[in-house]
Amino acid sequence: MSFVEVDLTERRTDLAIRIGALQDSNLHARFLGRSPxxxxxxxxxxxxxxxxxxxxxxxxxxxxxxxxxxxxxxxxxxxxxxxxxxxxxxxxxxxxxxxxxxxxxxxxxxxxxxxxxxxxxxxxxxxxxIATPNNRELVHAIYHRNTAFSNRITAFLDYIAPRLRLA
Missing domain, CATH: 3.40.190.10 (Periplasmic binding protein-like II)
Structure with a gap:
């Protein structure tokens, strides 16, 4: 697990999973759960x-x-x-x-x-x-708001979210 935040545009990446509190950005985020x-x-x-x-x-x-x-x-x-x-x-x-x-x-x-x-x-x-809940437990998927792939991203997240082992 790397702690380098990938620039989605620069890396031509459709979606990333981020753990922890999110920074303000122009990206859309979907809360996936918590990982204690x-x-x-x-x-x-x-x-x-x-x-x-x-x-x-x-x-x-x-x-x-x-x-x-x-x-x-x-x-x-x-x-x-x-x-x-x-x-x-x-x-x-x-x-x-x-x-x-x-x-x-x-x-x-x-x-x-x-x-x-x-x-x-x-x-x-x-x-x-351990103080819980805390911001370090948060798990989000992030992606660009207006992409041609938004329906595919939504479908992927709908599929993967219930299969993740998160609280």
């Missing part, structure tokens, strides 16, 4: 380092964050905690993989980790301490 955030770790990391009992204990853990999107390193916790990633990845996929290999705790969207949670490869930590 979870603090996760691999079972072997938790076995070695222990499970943090409260948000203030996160500072004693290895935090995996985002190198190219520092705003994603501010976790929406109910109790504010000052966290500085000791390890960073340039994409959500990199952060997910670092977490899977036992490198630390990460805050990731449900759509990225739902299969890992179901298989036990990752475990939720402090799930009741």
């Amino acid at each position: 955030l979870h603090i996760v770790a691999s079972p072997d990391y938790l076995e070695r380092q222990g499970t943090p009992p409260a948000p203030e204990a996160l500072g004693r853990h290895q935090i995996i964050g985002f190198a190219d999107a520092p705003h994603l390193n501010r976790w929406p916790l109910l109790e504010p905690a000052s966290l500085s990633p000791q390890l960073s990845g340039s994409s959500g996929e990199t952060v997910r993989r670092l977490c899977l290999t036992g490198q630390g705790l990460a805050l990731l969207s449900d759509f990225m980790i739902c299969d890992n949670l179901a298989s036990g490869r990752q475990v939720k930590v402090l799930d009741d301490q």
Whole structure:
């Protein structure tokens, strides 16, 4: 998952999926749902380092964050905690993989980790301490308002929306 926003016109792209709060633009947006955030770790990391009992204990853990999107390193916790990633990845996929290999705790969207949670490869930590709903959970499809493809885009979104694993 890349955090570079694609310019739809420049890239001749009909539709993009954006996660998080949207900027004002001349694009049309359709809300698709929410993808809740979870603090996760691999079972072997938790076995070695222990499970943090409260948000203030996160500072004693290895935090995996985002190198190219520092705003994603501010976790929406109910109790504010000052966290500085000791390890960073340039994409959500990199952060997910670092977490899977036992490198630390990460805050990731449900759509990225739902299969890992179901298989036990990752475990939720402090799930009741995340402020939800929050803007980082929002998932939208964006596209140009007046395109020749608008009927196809609408049909595609009508088809795909109920099949997405979103809250």
